Amino acid sequence: MSIVTRAAVGRPGAKAWEITELQLDEPRAHEVRVKIMAAGLCHSDDHVIKAANPGRMMFVGGHEGSGIVESAGPDVTRVSEGDRVVLSYIPACGVCRPCSTGHSSMCVKGLNAGTGMFEDGTWRFHEDGTDVGGFCTLGTFSQYAVVSEYSVVPLRIDFQDIPWEVLCLTGCGVPTGWGSSVYAGGVQVGDAVVIFGAGGVGSNAVQGARFAGAQHVVVVDPVEFKREMATTVFGATQAFATAQEAHDYVNAVTWGQLADKVILTPDVVTEEMLNAAVQMTGKGGKVQVTALGHMGENNMTFRAGALITYHRQVRGALAGDSNLMYDIPKLLSLYKTGQLKLDELVTRKYALDEINQGYQDMNDGKNIRGVIIHEH
Amino acid sequence: MGMTTRAAVCRKAGEPWEITELELDDPQAGEILVKFHVAGLCHSDDHVQKGDAPMRMPMVGGHEGAGVVEAVGPAVTRVTVGDHVTCSFIPVCGKCRYCATGRQNLCDAGRNAETGLLATGQFRFHQNGEDFGGLCALGTFSQYAVVHEYSVVKIPEWIGFDVAALVACGVPTGWGSAVRAGDVRAGQTVVIYGAGGVGMNAVQGARFAGAKNVVVVDPVEFKRETAKVFGATHTFATAEEAFEFVRETTWGELADRAIITVGILHDKVIADAINVIGKTGQVTITAVGGGHFDTNSGILLGYGRKIQGSIYGGCSPLVDVPLLIGLYEAGDLKLEELITRRYALDEINQGYQDMLDGKNVRGVIVHEH
Numbered sequence: 030m031s032i033v034t035r036a037a038v039g040r041p042g043a044k045a046w047e048i049t050e051l052q053l054d055e056p057r058a059h060e061v062r063v064k065i066m067a068a069g070l071c072h073s074d075d076h077v078i079k080a081a082n083p084g085r086m087m088f089v090g091g092h093e094g095s096g097i098v099e100s101a102g103p104d105v106t107r108v109s110e111g112d113r114v115v116l117s118y119i120p121a122c123g124v125c126r127p128c129s130t131g132h133s134s135m136c137v138k139g140l141n142a143g144t145g146m147f148e149d150g151t152w153r154f155h156e157d158g159t160d161v162g163g164f165c166t167l168g169t170f171s172q173y174a175v176v177s178e179y180s181v182v183p184l185r186i187d188f189q190d191i192p193w194e195v196l197c198l199t200g201c202g203v204p205t206g207w208g209s210s211v212y213a214g215g216v217q218v219g220d221a222v223v224i225f226g227a228g229g230v231g232s233n234a235v236q237g238a239r240f241a242g243a244q245h246v247v248v249v250d251p252v253e254f255k256r257e258m259a260t261t262v263f264g265a266t267q268a269f270a271t272a273q274e275a276h277d278y279v280n281a282v283t284w285g286q287l288a289d290k291v292i293l294t295p296d297v298v299t300e301e302m303l304n305a306a307v308q309m310t311g312k313g314g315k316v317q318v319t320a321l322g323h324m325g326e327n328n329m330t331f332r333a334g335a336l337i338t339y340h341r342q343v344r345g346a347l348a349g350d351s352n353l354m355y356d357i358p359k360l361l362s363l364y365k366t367g368q369l370k371l372d373e374l375v376t377r378k379y380a381l382d383e384i385n386q387g388y389q390d391m392n393d394g395k396n397i398r399g400v401i402i403h404e405h
Numbered sequence: 406m407g408m409t410t411r412a413a414v415c416r417k418a419g420e421p422w423e424i425t426e427l428e429l430d431d432p433q434a435g436e437i438l439v440k441f442h443v444a445g446l447c448h449s450d451d452h453v454q455k456g457d458a459p460m461r462m463p464m465v466g467g468h469e470g471a472g473v474v475e476a477v478g479p480a481v482t483r484v485t486v487g488d489h490v491t492c493s494f495i496p497v498c499g500k501c502r503y504c505a506t507g508r509q510n511l512c513d514a515g516r517n518a519e520t521g522l523l524a525t526g527q528f529r530f531h532q533n534g535e536d537f538g539g540l541c542a543l544g545t546f547s548q549y550a551v552v553h554e555y556s557v558v559k560i561p562e563w564i565g566f567d568v569a570a571l572v573a574c575g576v577p578t579g580w581g582s583a584v585r586a587g588d589v590r591a592g593q594t595v596v597i598y599g600a601g602g603v604g605m606n607a608v609q610g611a612r613f614a615g616a617k618n619v620v621v622v623d624p625v626e627f628k629r630e631t632a633k634v635f636g637a638t639h640t641f642a643t644a645e646e647a648f649e650f651v652r653e654t655t656w657g658e659l660a661d662r663a664i665i666t667v668g669i670l671h672d673k674v675i676a677d678a679i680n681v682i683g684k685t686g687q688v689t690i691t692a693v694g695g696g697h698f699d700t701n702s703g704i705l706l707g708y709g710r711k712i713q714g715s716i717y718g719g720c721s722p723l724v725d726v727p728l729l730i731g732l733y734e735a736g737d738l739k740l741e742e743l744i745t746r747r748y749a750l751d752e753i754n755q756g757y758q759d760m761l762d763g764k765n766v767r768g769v770i771v772h773e774h
Contacts, residue, residue: 126658127684135684135709213709286502298702312503312511318702329702333675333690336714340511340586343712345705 031055032062036089036154036171037384037401038161039078046078046090046170046384051161054153056102056175063114063176067193068169069093070379070387070399071201071229072296073321077164080324088145088162089154090384091401092118094169095196098181105178113184117353118142118165118201120179134208134348138179141166147177169197170384172403182357191361194378194400195371198229201348202398203371204356205319206233206294208349211241214290214317218242223275223288223309225249225302226295227259227268228391229398230319232374234292234349239264240368243290245282249275250295252394262373272305279309287311294319296392300328307335307343315342319349374398406431412530412547413753413770414537416463418456422546422753427465427537430529432478432551439490439552442566444545445469446748446756446768447574447602448668452693453540454757457669461520463537465530466753467770468494470545471560471569483554489562492573493722494518494541496555509724510581510717514555517542524553545570546753548772558726561734567747567769568733568740571602574717575767576740577725578691579606581718582664584614585725587689588713591615594660596647596681598622598674599667600632600640601760602767603691605743607664610718612636613737616662618654622647622677625763635739644677651681659683668761670694679704679712687711691718743767 034053037046056062074090094116098108108114119142121133128136138148145162146152152160153175154168168174184196209230210216214237222243224234227250238246248259248268256268269275279288291306291314298320306316322328329343336343363369376396379387387399410429413422432438450466452458471491474484484490495515498504503511514524521538522528529551530537530544537544544550560569579602583589587607595611597604600623611619612635621637622644623629629640641647651660663678663686670692678688679700686708704710720726732738745765748756756768 130685132685132709135707303702313508318705321706322702324703325701327699327701329698329700329704331698333670333696333698333714334693336690336712337693338716339714340508340716340719341714343705344710345702345707346709347706350709 032173034171034173035381036168037381038087038089040087041085044079048382049156051171052155053173053175056100058103059105059178060102060175061105061108061178061181062099063096063116063174063181064099064405065094065096065169065172065174065403067095067197067403068401069197069202069229070391070401072391074164075388075391076321086162087159088164089168089171090164091169092165092167093197093201094167095193107178108181108183113189114181115184115196115357116167116169116176116200117180117182117357118167119348119353120177121354122179131352132350133352133354134346134350138177170381170401172405182354185358187365188361194375194402197400198371198374198398199357199360202229203233203360204351204353205349206230207237207360208351208356209234209292209294209317209319209346210237213344213346213350214292215315216241216243216290219244220289221245221279221283223247223249223279223291225293225306226320227255228296229374231294232259232263232397234294235259235263235265236369245279247275247279254394255397258397262370272302276305276309283311287314289314290317292317292319298322298328300330303328304331307331307341310341312339315344318343318345375400378402380404408549410547410549411750412465412544413750414463414465415454418454418459418462422454422466424751425532427547428531429549429551432476433525434479435481435524435553436478436551437474437481437484437554437557438476438549439472439557440475440549440774441470441472441545441547441772443471443570443772444770445570445573445575446760446770448760449693450540451757451760457694461538463535464521465537465539465544465547467545468492468541468543469570469573469575470543471566471573481554484557484559489560490557491560491569491726492543492545493556493558493726494543494574495717495722496542496553497723498555507721509721510719546750546770548774558722560730564730567744570769571740571743571767572726572729575602576606576729577720577722578718579603579666580610580729581720581725582666582689582691582715583607583610586713586715586719587662587664588687589614589616589662592617593662594618594651594655595662595664596620596622596651596660597664597666598678599665599692600628601666601668602743604666605632605635605766607666608632608635608637609738620647620651627763628766631766634742648681659686661686663688665690665692667692670696672696672699676700679710682710684708687713689713689715691715744769747771749773
């Protein structure tokens with residue numbers, strides 16, 4: 030039997046979230062219905078709703094979430110009713126080529142992230158006969174969602190007391206930032222690292238770089254509050270408002286050798302930022318691009334020769350090349366032992382009805398991360 | 406004391422190579438006098454002559470060369486008089502951060518490539534009171550040159566100077582673009598754009614590294630045919646044909662690696678290479694030229710793509726030059742087949758014209774003394 034759920038949706042052409050009631054189908058084979066307890070306000074959802082895409086179908090926002098499995102469809106083996114879970118923003122089927130080679134952030138089942146369509150070509154959310162997709166085939170801005178069992182990570186017994194608002198962030202922002210330093214960025218002991226943007230993703234890139242043994246963890250963020258958090262809480266060694274200041278500082282402390290790794294975790298990757306990042310990278314160094322640019326805008330326009338003489342690399346990655354089935358429990362265990370700061374990521378909590386205020390606060394630079402606490 | 410030497414020089418970007426006589430100083434501390442027997446006609450020298458890569462002028466061309474050590478200055482330890490050597494177009498000081506961490510291709514002593522200034526802060530080539538630099542602090546288009554001992558690698562006496570000259574730049578740069586910087590692994594599908602003196606060695610490297618498909622894109626039929634000799638499994642005249650083949654043969658997963666070794670880097674080949682690689686794929690860019698990216702950085706994210714710039718193919722000359730010569734001696738690496746034509750120094754402009762006309766994999770200058 031289907032149920033009714035309240036959700037924040039983006040209608041075609043709309044630039045703001047609207048709270049509405051949707052019908053939610055029963056889970057089918059390999060699917061589970063999750064009662065969503067908390068959902069993170071990640072910038073990606075804001076990118077999607079603000080993008081100039083008039084042909085976009087109506088969708089339920091939210092791809093960071095934590096909750097409880099309420100019911101399981103046929104053939105589900107990974108979780109059972111009553112399990113506490115974190116929703117992973119990318120599924121991990123465990124059998125495709127990317128999963129089989131340790132790159133589950135590119136699992137082939139992630140194909141429908143943009144439409145929220147399930148593998149059988151149908152949708153579980155509906156409004157008066159209209160299909161509604163969940164972002165990343167999740168839709169955590171809904172009180173309830175039906176998702177693939179490949180998109181949920183069950184929590185060990187010792188993780189049961191972790192607050193929902195902390196858990197939900199480990200579905201995307203935390204591993205994406207952490208992995209941008211530790212995996213995709215390949216930060217090594219003694220490195221000089223520059224991180225652009227110290228929000229819900231970048232703060233975790235800072236923690237990852239510190240863990241990986243970087244000597245210099247330099248943050249660039251125009252917002253004073255975020256620079257303050259980066260240096261006093263998350264482990265940045267220096268923070269600057271502008272790229273130029275960071276460039277000059279890194280140039281000085283490395284005696285002209287420049288940065289080993291530059292990691293881009295801002296709200297939007299601009300052409301100016303990408304150029305500054307390349308110029309700030311020393312011989313054999315790497316620029317790791319984690320955040321999105323404005324859709325439809327060519328922000329990568331620099332001369333390829335800039336990579337050659339200094340043997341530089343520019344790369345991208347989803348989830349920082351983390352493997353979420355492994356990394357979510359790993360990050361939670363680091364949190365449990367007091368080595369990873371997650372409570373400090375949650376700046377404000379909102380009711381679902383306050384979601385547009387939450388995104389306004391994010392865009393005003395007031396939040397490291399805002400979180401929706403669902404009511405049921 | 407000094408001496409005179411005949412050399413091909415460029416006085417101003419855009420002017421053809423001019424053969425002239427230069428005065429050559431004696432080697433100072435750390436420096437050696439090399440009698441060059443053979444020099445390779447690499448595209449990079451042409452870039453300098455055309456002004457694509459602005460450098461201090463006047464300049465003695467040539468950064469691929471092999472010869473014999475004629476004299477050594479004080480404090481030279483790596484070679485002695487009579488040693489046969491090939492050049493390394495990036496010097497290896499052995500003590501900077503990059504040498505100390507196994508990345509000799511990034512040696513800090515390479516900073517004078519564009520001026521030809523030696524580590525002592527002086528020039529050794531002169532004419533009527535004017536200083537001439539040697540390209541990459543070498544200048545192999547001269548019968549003789551004074552270079553730093555950091556810029557040469559000793560080779561066995563029984564190796565021909567012609568093949569040894571190519572091991573100074575084109576061979577390791579291409580080889581490394583597949584094996585080192587390019588990170589080609591067994592079973593992979595690799596697309597190589599441009600099969601000249603560098604790209605042909607990327608083909609050999611990719612084959613050695615165990616690639617399943619070594620796909621070459623080159624508009625010149627002669628080079629496509631020659632690429633098959635070096636181990637290419639499939640060759641195409643256009644990037645579009647190669648893309649269709651790769652998509653089909655990988656069942657849509659696309660290529661693992663793309664390597665750009667074209668003569669002149671341009672926007673289209675960069676875009677073609679990014680588009681031909683699949684998830685976890687890597688583009689390695691070795692070519693020189695003015696090509697730009699023109700895309701949204703998001704194209705790197707979904708597929709976790711990497712773009713690796715490559716100098717010397719990521720090779721460490723003191724390791725990889727002897728390694729490549731050893732493979733050649735064992736019959737596992739083709740070097741003689743790279744040399745299409747031999748020229749006298751006076752024919753250098755014809756040699757570059759032949760290169761631009763697509764007639765040569767590599768032309769070489771055979772010096773007379």
